[in-house]
Amino acid sequence: MGVDAARGLSVIGMTMVHVGPNSAEGLGGAIYGFPHGRASVLFVLVAGIGAALLSRTDERRWDARLRLFWIAALFLLIGLGLQSLDHGVAVILQHYTAFYLLALLLIPASPSLLFGLGIATALVGPIAYFVLRRLLSDVVERETVGWGDGLGDVLAGLVLTGPYPVLVWGAIVIWGMWIGRQKLTYASVQWILIASGIVVAISAEAISWLALGQYGRPDDSTDWRNLLIADGHSQMPLWLISSIGSATALVGIGLAIGRRWPSAIWPLAALGQVALTYYIAHLVALHFLEDRLRFSDVRHAAPSAMMLAVLGIGFAIAWRRYLRRGPVEWIMARPFDRHRRREASQNPRP
Template sequence: MTVVAHPTDPTPARAPAATRTAGRIRGLDAARALAIFGMVTVHFGPFPVRGDDLASAAYRTPYGRASVLFAFVAGVGVALLSGDGSAPRVRSAGRRLVLRAALLFPLGVALQKLPTGVAVILQYYAIYFLIAAAALRLADRWLLALAGSLTLAGPMAIVLAQRAEPSWFDAGGNVGIRAPVALLRALVISGYYPVLSWAPVVLFGIWIGRRDLHAPGVHRRLVACGAG
């Protein structure tokens, strides 16, 4: 499903497939590199020490940001995977996303149960990909509306749940398949990267990925939004 842009349409039209897939997108490659660098720094150091030394700053800067950038870039990649947005391309992309979800989910749940103390995100990505597979069928305006609604309502729902049922959050995301209800709850609302607060990042990434990412005007708007 696609949207035909009209002069009164407040959102930019989806870019033609030939434009969106013409060669590599250097900015996207750079964003992926930054996300990987941030992930490595957060997990392997330099870890913070007391004071405002360079090592502490190097750790604090990507902390919490690298994972968000990963989710956003994943959404952009999903949009590029769907090509021109035609029904065959969307179906093909949807099947690939479902397959990835089927592979990532058991791997992520198994890794989370290991005594590493690391917050594993793979099982959450499995759910993000399932949501993305469905979202690919949405027109731009509905995709943007869904992302905006979840951005506002998702964190509020999590806060309300924390106040109403604080015990839900005791285990964080360290829940296995032997407790399916608790696992589902962790994935949606009480885990490390819950769908209610992280899925909007992926959805916004899909919407951005439908723009002409080779156009200088799009670059300027992205930089302005990121700086703001």
């Protein structure tokens, strides 16, 4: 339930980013803008946790590989289709194709290997991205991919040049898988996630603030001082590390609250259990009602985001009262549910 709640919180944060300003003056602007560059990281981190939980035993790993491949293929089609709508959002779902394929490859990895890979990729990935952008500034434009793009453009967008390149965001998936391999029901593990996540997030932000104070902000995207910034979606090391830290802390908080007060976290958890359905629905709503939902000031954007979140939570609670999965989630799981029932009928318990 704690992991589901973290997923629910992530889609609410992305809703705030999509309907309002990413940066605004004052305390209210700072609070509203906090999810920018963090909500999507939490979304991907939870996906990594889910991939690890799916493959937590040797007997389930082959089934997990099939599931991840199936989901990766569907996410590519859904994401490319959603990108063709007029909502002004860089859709993340098609990038999950690369994320889940990476998770599929790392299913056999031990927790210690995932930990080492997580540290290495969080440092090397953003630096490699910066070098690539510096050498090929006309190619690495962070343009998202959609229907009509060639196969080469789609592959390049998912791996290197898009807004969520696996070269950088793969570290988030790996860290999520490492978290998913821990004993998440243990209170000690939950508190370690909370404390370490907060320390890492604040430390990375502090290092960025001190370094920029010493050397100044970069003049353009090829300036080496980009490596010092922690701006949302900058793809730079300190942003990535800080965002992973805050996402880790939020997962730990969700787990801790879910252990002590499950009823308090149930609304967010219910939304997290239909998060894919909600994500698609809110983009469709933006396509048709952008003028009524998106605002450039916090005073109007906050109620808009709150309304969408409340509607989503209300739908999730009502739906989950009668059905196990959300509409889109049901499509994702349907082939494997039928396979599991067939196996159960062929191998009945004594």
